[in-house]
Amino acid sequence: MLESVYIGMSGLTAYSRGLQTISNNVANLNTAGFKTSTPRFADLYYGQQFAQGSPGSGKTMQFGSGVEYGYSSLNFAQGDLRASSGQLDLAIQGNGFLALLDGSTTRYARTGQFAIGDDGFIEDKASGLKLAALTSSGSLEPIALDGKQINPPQATTVIQFADNLSSGSTNFSIPNVEVYDANGGKHTLTIAFAPDSSIIPGRWQVTVTDENKLPLQQGTLQFNGGIPEPGADKIDFTLNSPDAPPLTVTLDFSTGVTGFSAGSTSSLRVSNKDGYATGTLSSMNVDADGQLILQYSNGQTDTLGAIALASFSNPQPLLQMGNGLFDASQASPPQYRTSSGAGVGQLIAGASEASNVDLSTEFGQLILIQRGFQASSQVVSAANEMIMQLFQMRGQG
Structure with a gap:
């Protein structure tokens, strides 16, 4: 009978964690680039016992040990793209991730608001990580504006x-x-x-x-x-x-x-x-090929590089880190492409991707988890009453 209490407690624990996942999804309804997690539950180890008088592997009884919160799978469905005022706000229409450099480590994001940092690199406002460009050799390098703030004059001929x-x-x-x-x-x-x-x-x-x-x-x-x-x-x-x-x-x-x-x-x-x-840098934008275009006050333009987009064959192993960032240490190495390349979508400037939270789905999950929690609670209460009755019977004897 004590096993029933433990099984009921496993349900309370698992559904509490499921509620935590749903709560986090709903709380991030307006977080740009947020991806929801779907609660998943798994049954626990089954013990075996031979039936009396019927020895043999085919005559066994199995006893489960309850439920556990198995894992929460990320939902990478795209959120709505919304226009923003930042000329270096970036979002992706379709598959892919922006590559952000944290020293020698690469992080990934679906959207971001970028600005020119004090060191001349283009950085994410929230995390300070540097936006990466794809070099001709296929490697990543941070996008720097050194020597690009001023466009030198040219004499009329x-x-x-x-x-x-x-x-x-x-x-x-x-x-x-x-x-x-x-x-x-x-x-x-x-x-x-x-x-x-x-x-x-x-x-x-x-x-x-x-x-x-x-x-x-x-x-x-x-x-x-x-x-x-x-x-x-x-x-x-x-x-x-x-x-x-x-x-x-x-x-x-x-x-x-x-x-x-x-x-x-x-x-x-x-x-x-x-x-x-002489021209000073007046604005920046991204063209259809993902090239970062610099525009100067003298009407001239310059190309700084192609922004790198990462394509994962299976993005599920990515780990959420906060600030819209994902860690890929547990995932297979991605392929890097430019905008509209194989496996990646179109890079959109002056836009951000909204959260993909669907409130109707989350509230439906919430009701199911609440019912599971109530049922597990009733199991614990019933087992407790049975144990109390057993103690009373022994006391009467």
């Missing part, structure tokens, strides 16, 4: 033009043409066109002046049949600056420029030019 410079115009100018020297200094130029066809038809005098109205260069642009004449379709000028070396810039009219008559109206414009000022 060519200005290209397009559209029509009407032969009927008496004069025409293009103001506010911005160029940059080797140190990123900006200079605003005006390019003026005056007809000079007294000797040769289709000839224009081109004058370049700086922001101080000082002339930098005069040159000749020659049209032949409304098309710029080769050898007379480019003009070089030199810009001198006290803060930078002399800068030579080419005015290129060779492609897309015409000189047909359109009355007094010309549509000639700057179609393209190189060069830009």
Whole structure:
């Protein structure tokens, strides 16, 4: 009869742990990236005894020892993806895990909010672990922004033009043409066109002046049949600056420029030019291939690396660590891929994955566990009453 008490107590213990699992699931309803655990129970060792008068292995009676809380399996069903304000908030649409480096140890997460740490590495705000990129050799390395906070300037070397410079115009100018020297200094130029066809038809005098109205260069642009004449379709000028070396810039009219008559109206414009000022890092995002793209204030972009995604053949051995992290020391080594690679989903920037807690499922489990606990409690109470009755009978004897 004492065995019945112990069996009932095993039920109380197991269902208490089951209740703890359900409580943890419900408490993490709004925890980003949280994965629920499903309670599992297992029956305990069965003792054997031969039936009286019937010896032999086929004539045995088995007596169970109760129930235990076997294990709680993780539910890796994806939670809802929700937009967030952080430009480095990352989530995964589909399978896979983000790889986070803790020294020489790798941890894994389904979602995370990342920022640039004091040491220049991209770190998870909650845990401080470093986000990992996948190298060309297939290894992991932390993503560092050393030398990437500033985008160096590039000097202007060519200005290209397009559209029509009407032969009927008496004069025409293009103001506010911005160029940059080797140190990123900006200079605003005006390019003026005056007809000079007294000797040769289709000839224009081109004058370049700086922001101080000082002339930098005069040159000749020659049209032949409304098309710029080769050898007379480019003009070089030199810009001198006290803060930078002399800068030579080419005015290129060779492609897309015409000189047909359109009355007094010309549509000639700057179609393209190189060069830009020094830029500071203004934003970061992730493209469809999982590449981390840096955007600078000067309009330039740079690629920092492909964020690594881990694919596990069986994620069940992963252990939850808190802060949305998983430990893979008991799991088979993962395969590392980039976004949308084999076995992994699409990396989404500016989003986070919500918990996959389903309250209706959890409350259903809660009712079953509560009933199991009540039944085990009744078993203990009944066994206790029977033991008390036995003691009373012995006392009467």
